[in-house]
Every structure is written in C-alpha cells, then in structure tokens.
Amino acid sequence: MRFDVLVEVRLRQGIADPEGATIERALPALGFTGIGQVRVGKAIRMVVEAARIQDAEQVASQVALRLLSNPVIEDVEVTVLGSAPAAGGQAAAGGGAIGQ
C-alpha cells in the first residue's frame, strides 16, 4: 500500500528563528494583530510504499531523522495522512486547503 506522509521539521524551543521573528514584526503593519510565536519550519510530503501504516510511519521517521533534519537543533513530527491512490493523487487530509 502507498501512504501519504507529512514530515514537519521545526526548530527546537529556544533556538532562534529570525525568519519567524521577521514575519511576526511585519504582521501589525498589514493589519494583523494578536498573532505571536511565529516559527518557520519545513513541511516535507512523500508517498511511502509499505505493507502497514506502522511500517510507513517507521520508515518516514528514519528518513526524517537521518536525512531531513538536524537533530541538534530540530525536532521532527511524522504524520501518516492516509493511504494514497495508486495514481499518486493526494489523500484527504485534515485542515482546509485554500486556493486550489
């Protein structure tokens, strides 16, 4: 089976995030107030071929830790979003997609 997997790589708490800080400073000038703690990380999507959902999550976790992140300064979070259609479309995931 094929599983859609989302790997989120984000800076650990306490690691400075200049990009997030810059976004946060820009928001009031655009009229957005009440937004804080902006942190910018990476979102890597992939399709994993595995027999079971647990196997897909394990493989994606290993990839995330070995190739996609720097464990000294970054945390990773792996989410299996569901099984992917064979043609490689996107499975339904949580949240509302905008501007499709």
Place this chain on the structure above:
Amino acid sequence: MRFDVLVEVRLRQGIADPEGATIERALPALGFTGIGQVRVGKAIRMVVEAARIQDAEQVASQVALRLLSNPVIEDVEVTVLGSAPAAGGQAAAGGGAIGQ
C-alpha cells in the same frame, strides 16, 4: 482564547521542486526504497488570539495568503491544532513527535 495554528505552504502540482527531487534521489543510497513524490514546503506555526476557532482559522488563512505564500505557485493549508496554553506551550497535535 489562544489557538495553535499550523500553516503548510507547498508548491502547486506541476511546479518543479528540485529540493524534493534531490532528496528522492538520495534515499536509495541510504537504504530507503519505496519512497516517492517527495515535495518540500514550509510549515509555519503561530499562536493566534481569537474569540472562536473559526476566527483563528480565518485570520491565519488571510496571513497565509497575503504574507506567507505566493499564490501563483503555492497552495496553503491552514490547520488549527487546538487551543494553546496561556504560557505559550504546545497543544497536543496529531502525529508522533520524535526526538523531543
């Protein structure tokens, strides 16, 4: 109330993603097979102050479309993960956090 929000910004289908292609090519050399369609995007986390969860999602969507993405080549997906504790910790979210 304060809401933890995740904004995922990803390249639209059909837009070339050299970073994702490079990761995909590197995987077999590390012993990972059966992984495809690797796409690299951004994951922006923020805490939004709003009265209702719908308001938080709307504000975050506007920020995502106006400041965080280029709508010509990118899609955004906004997910409200839950209400954030006042001290600014992280609310429980789906998926397993690794390497905390």
